[in-house]
Amino acid sequence: MSRPDAANQLAITFFYYRDLPAAMRFYEDVLGLTLAIDQGWCKIYQICPGAHVGLVDEAKGMNKWAAVKPVQLCIRVPDVDGWYDYALAKRLDNLSKLFVNDEIGIRAFVFNDPEGYQIEIQSAIRQGA
Structure with a gap:
């Protein structure tokens, strides 16, 4: 049997939270992401076309909240300096x-979200990077 060859539709990385409403406020108000899919205890936000982050209530999700978070969400932007000034002000x-x-x-x-996930904001300094 061969793997289906249809194109993928989107990518979602899921993070698990004790306080889902606080995480939602951060991703909406600070990062400016748009809620794309509302599954009740799971909120999926679009980062850019095809890329999403899912915020999950750890009481209902497949995984649980953990103090150590060996994962980073990286968002590439055209103006890292503008984002850095904004991050300083916030x-x-x-x-x-x-x-x-x-x-x-x-x-x-880099900085941390309300429950300790690291977020990196970056811009390329050379073509192809």
């Missing part, structure tokens, strides 16, 4: 300095 939790990684060709910074 005093986001665990905000890093703006940094350059010449090896992979990005300028970026």
Whole structure:
């Protein structure tokens, strides 16, 4: 039997929260994401065409909230400097300095969402990066 060859429709990365309403406010009000799919205890937000993040009430989801979060949500933007100024003004939790990684060709910074997931905002500094 062969794998179906139809194109994928979208990608969703799921994060698990103790306080879903607080997470929703952060992703809507701070990051400006749009709710794409409302499944009640799971809220799926569009990051860009085809890419989504799902916020799940850990009391009902397939996984549970954990203090250690070895995962990062990375969002590529055209204006990392503008986003960094915004992040400074918002005093986001665990905000890093703006940094350059010449090896992979990005300028970026990181911060944490309300329950400790790390978010990276980055821009390419060279074509193809």
